Amino acid sequence: MSENLEQSFVQQLRQNQNIIHKICRLYTSDEDAHKDLFQEITIQLWKAFPKFRGDAKFSTWAYRVALNTAITLYRKSTRSVSTVDYEKHSFFISQEEYNSEEEEQLKLMYKAVHQLNDIEKALIFMYLEDKDYTEIAETLGISEVNARVKMNRIKGKLKKILNP
Amino acid sequence: MEELDLLKKDWKKNENSFQQISEVDIYKMIHKKSSSIVKLILIISILEMVLWAGISMFYNSDDYLIKTHNEYLIDYFKYITIFNYVVVIAFILMFYKNYRAISTITSTKQLMKDILKTRKTVKWYVWYNLAMIAVSMVIGFVLVFSLDPRIHQLTSKHNALLIMIAFCTICIVVIVGVFWLFYRLLYGILLRKLYKNYNELKKIDL
Numbered sequence: 491m492s493e494n495l496e497q498s499f500v501q502q503l504r505q506n507q508n509i510i511h512k513i514c515r516l517y518t519s520d521e522d523a524h525k526d527l528f529q530e531i532t533i534q535l536w537k538a539f540p541k542f543r544g545d546a547k548f549s550t551w552a553y554r555v556a557l558n559t560a561i562t563l564y565r566k567s568t569r570s571v572s573t574v575d576y577e578k579h580s581f582f583i584s585q586e587e588y589n590s591e592e593e594e595q596l597k598l599m600y601k602a603v604h605q606l607n608d609i610e611k612a613l614i615f616m617y618l619e620d621k622d623y624t625e626i627a628e629t630l631g632i633s634e635v636n637a638r639v640k641m642n643r644i645k646g647k648l649k650k651i652l653n654p
Numbered sequence: 655m656e657e658l659d660l661l662k663k664d665w666k667k668n669e670n671s672f673q674q675i676s677e678v679d680i681y682k683m684i685h686k687k688s689s690s691i692v693k694l695i696l697i698i699s700i701l702e703m704v705l706w707a708g709i710s711m712f713y714n715s716d717d718y719l720i721k722t723h724n725e726y727l728i729d730y731f732k733y734i735t736i737f738n739y740v741v742v743i744a745f746i747l748m749f750y751k752n753y754r755a756i757s758t759i760t761s762t763k764q765l766m767k768d769i770l771k772t773r774k775t776v777k778w779y780v781w782y783n784l785a786m787i788a789v790s791m792v793i794g795f796v797l798v799f800s801l802d803p804r805i806h807q808l809t810s811k812h813n814a815l816l817i818m819i820a821f822c823t824i825c826i827v828v829i830v831g832v833f834w835l836f837y838r839l840l841y842g843i844l845l846r847k848l849y850k851n852y853n854e855l856k857k858i859d860l
Contacts, residue, residue: 500680507680511672512665528675529683536684538758555758558765561851563690563758592660599661608847609854612762617658618665631763632859640858645658652657 499539502548503532509549510556512619516611517560519604527564534559554629557615561608602651610644617641692756692769694844699749699776706783707742727797738786745779766852773841784833788826795822 503510510531514524535555542551603614609630616626623641627634687693752772758765799818 496681496684499684500677503680504675504677507675508669508672512669515672529686530688530690532680532683533686533688534690534758537688541757541759551759554761558758558760558762559690561762562765562769562848563692565689565691565694566847595657596660596664599657603661607854608851609762609858618662629761630855630858631761632855636858648658 495539499536503535503552506549506552509552513556513560513615516603516615517564517608518566523566527560530564531556531559534563553616553619553621557612557629561612598652599648602648605651606644606647610640610647613637613641613644691844691848692753692772695769695773695776696753698840698844699772702776702780703742703746703749706779709783741782742779745775745782749775749779763852763855766848766855769848770845770852773845777837777841780833780837784830788830791822791826791829795819 510528511524513531514527518524518527535552538555542548603611606614612630613626616629621629623634623637626641627637630637632640749772752768752775756765756768756772760768795818799815
């Protein structure tokens, strides 16, 4: 592949890398797995890049490939995840700006989200990213109505995890 | 849901808190090999096809037929071999077509479907080979029983024929069973996550 293509890809990926980081944070539980998944997503994006036409935004296109990689292509390492790693990796609540009650709630919320299955995580991720239901449905390949129904069920599920 | 709003707020606020990866590192990454499930399935599938093609290539019944003075059967076996090659090539083309169709740009559900489709092609290929083995074993046994004078002599006594048939049946069942178990294990481990997520997606649209 031409050097220009490579350069353009690397530049755009560097600018949009937070999308991938966010997906990695949701789908992995420690630093090593985060790096691992980041690399696999980067490879898959690069492989798909020749088919990427400028008519869509790079970020929109990257969302789909990255999510698909996390849900479908990526093989989790079989290493068991220690809670210490998990807590260190997943939370970034800045102490000054939340009161302790909110902070506690956030911690529980992050923990609850991590307990969801891969598909539910994808829905929550797109919800947090302010994607509309049309895009959520298209990305996952389900109907819009059912995407809404599922989202409501996930909210219910999270509530249950938080208030058993 | 109040907590979810809180989460969203935190999510947005910390959007830029990740340790950034440099362009140099991204360059390095794109030159590394993928370790995705598709890659693994591709490698295993190619190995399977080579293995089965290899087995059928080295298997030659001509010598036996000449030795037992049944040369007229050689032609029949030649047709079977040609038929076999045509089927194998068809399978390989089908597999290649399915593999090329796998794209990370399609929807998650479609992507999963496409991956499972390549798997299915190889699965049918393996079953075809197992069936061929079973059939050729049966033909082989029948030929040996009816053509080989030494076996003829042996089986004319007592219940020897019955015992031989039972023995051959057990052989075939065991061989097919071992392969079946092997594939169940191999792909069970490999595709567990994929199947789980695929069923989860299918459930949403029920």
